[in-house]
Amino acid sequence: MTVEIGVELFEKISDKLTGESEFRKRKEETLYQVPIIGQLAASGTLDNPGQLQPVTGRCWSVRRLTCFGWTAGSVTVYINGLEPAAPFSVPAVYTYGRGEFLLMPHDKLTVVATGITGTMTLMGVADCFGEWYLPHYIG
16 A cells, blocks of 8 residues: 555656756746847837737846937837837836836837937847747746
8 A cells, every 4th residue: 555655646747857957848848038129210110020029929027128229219119019118218128027028929119219319229128029928938
């Protein structure tokens, strides 16, 4: 009886460890960082989904946005062209914690430069992960 309980307990622990190992491997394959890059040579709107939007089924957690290179005017980064998420009245660097600036699949960043002189450059980085991983990422 005691041996059977010990074997059963060992099997359960072994299964749990195997499951955790598989989860860690899947996590390593799904969570990585992507660059955010854009540039405007004059006032206008930067709307480039290829560089400013997660691909289908993926989420972005923006971790850093740096905006520089202009001397007058302002730049605002919007989510989906509607919600102002990062207003730059002067060149600056903004940093965000995990899950603070989240883009779900099909969300995108749009950058609007108003009255700028010079060339505005936007650089940054975002954690990129599968939508399935979101509860683990913010949990």
